Amino acid sequence: MQKNRMDGLKSAARDNSVEENLRIWDLMIKNDPSVRNYCVRGKISVDNKNKCMRDPVFYRFSDEPHHRTGTKYHVLIITNIIY
Numbered sequence: 001m002q003k004n005r006m007d008g009l010k011s012a013a014r015d016n017s018v019e020e021n022l023r024i025w026d027l028m029i030k031n032d033p034s035v036r037n038y039c040v041r042g043k044i045s046v047d048n049k050n051k052c053m054r055d056p057v058f059y060r061f062s063d064e065p066h067h068r069t070g071t072k073y074h075v076l077i078i079t080n081i082i083y
Contacts, residue, residue, distance in 0.1 A: 001039075001057075005046075005051060005054045005055065006051060008046050008047040008054065009046065010046045010055070011041065011055060014043065014046075014055065024038055025040070028040075028059075028061055028074070028075050029074075029075060031074045035061060036061050036063075037061070038061060039057045039058075039059060039060040039061065040057070040058050040059035040060075040075075041055045041056060041057050041058065042055060042056050042058055043055060044056065056078075057078050058077065058078055059075050059076065059077055059078065060075070060076055060078060061074055061075060061076075062074060062075075062076045
């Protein structure tokens with residue numbers, strides 16, 4: 001994913017339908033093991049000069065327990081996005 005971002009290439013899942021993305025999101029919320037390598041990315045621009053803005057990751061799956069919520073949630077928001 002990082003190499004594609006640096007090279008300005010779009011991801012394989014960039015053109016998924018809304019229905020497919022919602023199906024994957026539901027599986028992420030339900031802690032389905034088939035979606036452990038998925039993340040939710042913003043569909044912004046693959047060729048922006050600012051490489052942080054090339055389809056940034058907003059949410060990712062994690063099995064690590066959270067310091068406050070434990071293992072209740074497995075989809076984490078990524079908060080270190082620099083604009």
